[in-house]
Amino acid sequence: MMNFTTMLCKRLSVKELVTNVPVYPSITDGSSGGLSLMFRRWATKKQAGSTKNGRDSKPKNLGVKKFGGERVIPGNIIVRQRGTRFHPGDYVGMGKDHTLYALKEGKCEV
Known part of the structure; x- marks a missing residue:
């Protein structure tokens, strides 16, 4: 008797599994696909605070x-x-x- 995973692999190819899973599910959908978390990208902003620091001059001893x-x-x-x-x-x-x-x-x- 074959177990479930080998039977599933014989029926569906890997290409069919990947193409049928939504990468970006809609917001109203509520369900998350198996690969959606792997390809999700979040909005980011680059930090630029360090460029405004480090301009202190040494004393001139006048x-x-x-x-x-x-x-x-x-x-x-x-x-x-x-x-x-x-x-x-x-x-x-x-x-x-x-x-x-x-x-x-x-x-x-x-």
């Missing part, structure tokens, strides 16, 4: 480094600035980024 009356040696930075808010005096040099630095040993004056 300002006065040596105040009036402090002792300086050649090469000491006196002021780090943007633009020429402070101008170099005697024995003070200015870098390309407007940094003022000591050229000779001495004391800072205001």
